[in-house]
Amino acid sequence: MTQSKLSSLKKNVAPYEKIDLKSSIRQIINTLVPLVLLWYAAYLSLSVSYWLTIPIAIVASGFVIRTFIIFHDCCHQSFFKSRLANDILGTITGVITLVPYQQWKNSHSIHHATSSNLDKRGTGDMWVLTIDEYAAAPLMKRIAYRIYRNPFVMLGLGPIFIFLFSYRFNRKGAKRKERISTYVTNVSIVALYALLCWAIGWQAFVMVQGPIFFLSGMLGIWLFYVQHQFEDSYFENEDEWSYVKAAVEGSSYYKLPKILQWVTGNIGFHHVHHLSPKVPNYNLEKAHNATPPLQKATTITIGTSLKSLRFRLWDEQNKTFVGFKDIKHVLRKPNSVAETMKSRTPSVQGK
DSSP states (O other): OOHHHHHHHHHHHGGGGOOOHHHHHHHHHHHHHHHHHHHHHHHHHTTTOHHHHHHHHHHHHHHHHHHHHHHHHHHTTOSOSOHHHHHHHHHHHHHHHTOOHHHHHHHHHHHHHHTTBTTSOSSSSOOOEEHHHHHHSOHHHHHHHHHHHOHHIIIIIHHIIIIIIGGGSOOTTOOHHHHHHHHHHHHHHHHHHHHHHHHHOHHHHHHHHHHHHHHHHHHHHHHHHHTTOOTTOOOBOTTTOOHHHHHHTTSOEEOOOHHHHHHTTTTTBHHHHHHOTTSOGGGHHHHHHHOGGGGGSOEEOHHHHGGGGGOOEEETTTTEEEOGGGGHHHHTOHHHHHHHHHHSOOOOOOO
16 A cells, blocks of 8 residues: 555544544443343343343343443543543443453553554454464463364353453553552442342342353454454564554454444444544444445455354465464474574564
């Protein structure tokens, strides 16, 4: 992409970075109010049948995802014009979604700055190894990577590990503001959950919150995974890496049915979001429709996105994701792999 085309692309998207206070407030109302009502309805349904509770919990989990999108916009300072307002709402929605605001805000900003950069992997993104890195890795690292990339582990154990455990601790070297934010989030979660357990009983709380938490966490991980892990994605080393190409070619357009698009806060227009994180979620589709080059981004649907479950490793030579079965011939030649790794520019070998 030439510099003129790059400037034109940014110019076309810039008008959609404007924050509309009415739209933001409307989104708070049509997200948080239904979430509270659905949670209460799920509790009331326990006295009728748990088979009634489950579908209500499924719908409620969708509104947790939508709440996370508001949280996400606050992290990018794209929901309100006021930084303080974004920080306050971000902290509140972070408690609801079990994500510490400052911690996630900082790691996610690194994700945007380094997405698809092979030399700067490891913060705020999925663990991705190249074929050569995997082939040269020791046995225990290969096993760990296979476990990590297993769909049942990623989507089954992932929500429990990430949202209940990982986010409860500060990263090494975190600054005071970030540490305090994590502590505030943790204390608030404990207080909120303790209050609910006191009000309705811990058994009822677990029966309602359990499926809502698990399903929303699973769907959240899936959305983050699938929008960067598609077959002809984009990964390059630092000297060849381009921020714009990483946004347009390394992020997909997840074309969802309208109702799911609404529930997920338009995050399917992920290529637009990565190009300009300042665009509020309610303007992402408008920016996509008004900018023809963005419409050329890789489009995936629910059906085609399921193929990404078999993608495990990045093939640098052919610029595509492959599965473990596709590299059996490489693993039979450890010496040639070692020589290849020595001759390559050093890159991050894992998290």
